[in-house]
Amino acid sequence: MKTLAALPKQTSAPAKLISPSTAARTPTRIAPAVSTESQFVPLIHASKVVLHLRQIHAQILLQGFSWSSLLATQLVSASSLRNAIDYSISVFSQYHPKNVFLFNALIRGLVKNARFEVALSHFVLMLRSDARPDRMTYPFVLKSTAQLFLRRLAGELHCMIFKTGVELDSFVENSLINGFLAAGLLDKAKAAFDQMPEKNVVTWTTMVNGFSQNGDNEKALSVFSRMLEENVRPNDFTVVSALSACAKIGAVEAGLRIHKYIKDNRFRLNAAIGTALVDMYAKCGNIESASQVFSETKERDILTWSVMIWGWALHGRFQQAVQCSKQMLRSGIKPDEVVFLALLTACTHAGQVDLGLNIFDSMRLDYQIDPSMKHYSLIVDLLGRAGRLNEALKFIEEMPINPDLVIWGTLFCACRAHKNVEIAEFAVTKLLELEPKHPGSYVFLSNAYAAVGRWEDAERVRSSMQDKGVGKGPGWSHVEVDGQVHRFVAGDNAHHKDANEIHQKLEEIMSGARKQGYMPGTEWVLHNIEEEEKEDALGSHSEKLALAFALIQTSPKTAPIRIVKNLRICGDCHSLMKYASIMSQREIIVRDIKRFHHFKDGTCSCGDYW
């Protein structure tokens, strides 16, 4: 065994600026004898744990090598990759002067450890120092701005790169595009993309993903198609992004094509691709295919399980959701907070109150997961729907975090459904207290005012909502016909080329339904938050337009009609869909913001409980 005594004598100037207290206490025998500083580099690379790095650090000092920026950089880099970012920062702060390598190593390490603000603050330090950022610096800085959605900074970095003449390589350019997309600067992203001479697979993937993140999933899918036309080979990242775009808008035909592409091109069904496929099928209403792909996916991580459990929950398949989570436990994966959200959602939709409460307790006691506001609001919903309002109130009062507007709103809706004026009024008072802090939740508040007869206040809230432009946005529905996604907006089909025909068809459906007992009207539902505006003629709700369009465009014996809606389906549309499923003898699948409704032979899979 080599010891320090066997190592060569000091040959260079003593170490500077390292305090021994930061080095390990027993710096013996870690490394073989070395005679030059560069020989430490492979030792640093080979170190598996931070303790070894600390020992090497100490040995460098004891041997009296000049403490070079090379070694400092290597230590910063190696420790940041071994989850010891605080040690990286301490090494960084001890070495002077700091050059571009050292800054880059630290910024990279901070980004890898998701410390984006700190990364940016070190970038600012860098600008104030003598070290000039180079083409290695910008990708990480841009990643930080992207993660933090910093709009202005993305533009400023763009200018800085041009002003300082940093070499533009594909890494810098792709990062710039991603920075623009993350900041919502679609035009800038598109301009940068269009003028890029050599777009690689990452460039294309960034665009697909970026459009999808910005809610323009149709555009994301068209970019993906263009990429194939230009013979750029997608990689795993690309197909996952494209599948995610399909999932968001329920584009099952596009999703099927991508699945076929994956099979034809022999992509390995790894956890990422398997998960994306399961998610796509589940969110497109095809839960059986989701389940099929899930069983074919042998490599599963927690995301794979959680999208499957979510899928069952969304489709109201409570038993399978529970089954699936048990199977997950048996396979040795511990549930996280999202899995619990999925399970609690499944309980809520199935009216399984006591089981839901047990699951909630188990989450805290058996898995040490602190419930988030979302978990709490699911429990309030669970109790509230079942009419256990006093329990719900008690539960809220005992919550360890301050209940937000959603919590009180959920309680309020439950009270209204179960006609408990007393607790409803209490919930409204709480909503009022919270009003100034929640500019985004005016609809809720306005409903609350209306419910207690304060019409002027209701109107005031509604108009201030319009002034501030924080409206919930128009309700829309999608329906896919022959792989094309068609979007309908509530009360506005005038611009559609088939407007007359759609209107006629809708009339036909409604009069047919009336003969069978359909009563137009705002049927009572538990939650009418985010329903489309009542004052819109019911006949023009976007899902009805989509239904009429799909009935015109597709032949009777084909696949189910799948409609995706951005808000909750209203009671009237829900009722009409049931009649429409009888008259057309078609299966109609509606995905609203909360769950799936499978209408068949006059009934809905949600059992009218939603």
Place this chain on the structure above:
DNA sequence: GTAGGGTTAG
């Protein structure tokens, strides 16, 4: 003369 890199799913 110079160590180091960008995109994905609930």
